[in-house]
Amino acid sequence: MAQAVLGVALALALALSSPAAFADKNNPAWSELRPSQQRVLAPIRSEWDALDAHGKLKWVGIADRYPKMSPDAQARLQRQMKEWAALTPEQRRAARDKYREFEQLGPEEVRLKWDQYTQEQAAKEAAAKAIESEKAASAVESATTERGAEAPSQPQ
Amino acid sequence: MNEHQFAAKIGPVLDAGLRLEPAVLARLEAARGRALAAQCAGARAPATSVRDAASRRGTPVGAWAQVGLSIALLVLALGGVHFWQEARQAAAANARITEEIVEVDTRVLTGDLPIKAYLDEDFHEWLKQSSE
The missing domain is CATH 1.20.5 (Single alpha-helices involved in coiled-coils or other helix-helix interfaces)
Incomplete structure (x- = not known):
């Protein structure tokens, strides 16, 4: 009888303690990361404590893939990490959905379209600035002309 | 008295059988009948509680x-x-x-x-x- 009670108590203790163990393992503090993970995740060090458990696990997963990436990919990752971490969860979700959509269109084609789009936008902005500058210049010119015409009639 | 001597003495008595008086035999038979009736009545009676059933079967x-x-x-x-x-x-x-x-x-x-x-x-x- 005593053995049965002990067995059941042991089983319950195991059952109740396991999820708690998972939770600790899945929510690592910065100091609990390996040095190699800390090096990769250094750009988001200041945001780490504010991340939820899921966010931390995700970054740990990315850091673990880092050694297998090409140098270019590593550089792009390091460059974009902070910007990605600063997005809201909704923005990140929307970006992932859009990524999957772009995968269907063909990543290379989308990249070319992005280059074309940014060039068009830059040309439009330059044209708009040129028009504004032209307007400003003509306004100055007309003001000068008006002052020149009005000057003789002004009392001394 | 060793084992063989005891066997030689008790053997004839057992061979002769038990000769009891008819009155003694009648009393023994009546007592056996009462014991059997009591046993049958106990087995047929329904259990009114766990305690009753447990005690009837000799389980504490x-x-x-x-x-x-x-x-x-x-x-x-x-x-x-x-x-x-x-x-x-x-x-x-x-x-x-x-x-x-x-x-x-x-x-x-x-x-x-x-x-x-x-x-x-x-x-x-x-x-x-x-x-x-």
């Missing part, structure tokens, strides 16, 4: 309590195992989802497109129009 009430407690503990243990398995399955499902997200995030962050390309709705509209 404490044994029933032990059986009940064992069943309760077994149910509790099965519940614990079920809870543990559920937690394990949920953790495995979360791990799968996290793995998928890590895969997509890694591709987004290491890809040629800047992050703003995924969030620029004007670009998405322009892309849709240019594809038509």
Whole structure:
């Protein structure tokens, strides 16, 4: 009888303690990361404590893939990490959905379209600035002309 | 008296058989009949309680309590195992989802497109129009 009670108590203790163990393992503090993970995740060090458990696990997963990436990919990752971490969860979700959509269109084609789009936008902005500058210049010119015409009639 | 001498003495007595008087035989038979009737009546009577049934079969009430407690503990243990398995399955499902997200995030962050390309709705509209 005593053995049965002990067995059941042991089983319950195991059952109740396991999820708690998972939770600790899945929510690592910065100091609990390996040095190699800390090096990769250094750009988001200041945001780490504010991340939820899921966010931390995700970054740990990315850091673990880092050694297998090409140098270019590593550089792009390091460059974009902070910007990605600063997005809201909704923005990140929307970006992932859009990524999957772009995968269907063909990543290379989308990249070319992005280059074309940014060039068009830059040309439009330059044209708009040129028009504004032209307007400003003509306004100055007309003001000068008006002052020149009005000057003789002004009392001394 | 050794074993053989005792056997030689008791053998003839047993061979001769038990010769009892008819009155003694009648009393013995009546007593046997009463004992059998009492035994049959006890077996047929319904159990009115666990205590009654337990005592009738010679089982102490404490044994029933032990059986009940064992069943309760077994149910509790099965519940614990079920809870543990559920937690394990949920953790495995979360791990799968996290793995998928890590895969997509890694591709987004290491890809040629800047992050703003995924969030620029004007670009998405322009892309849709240019594809038509």
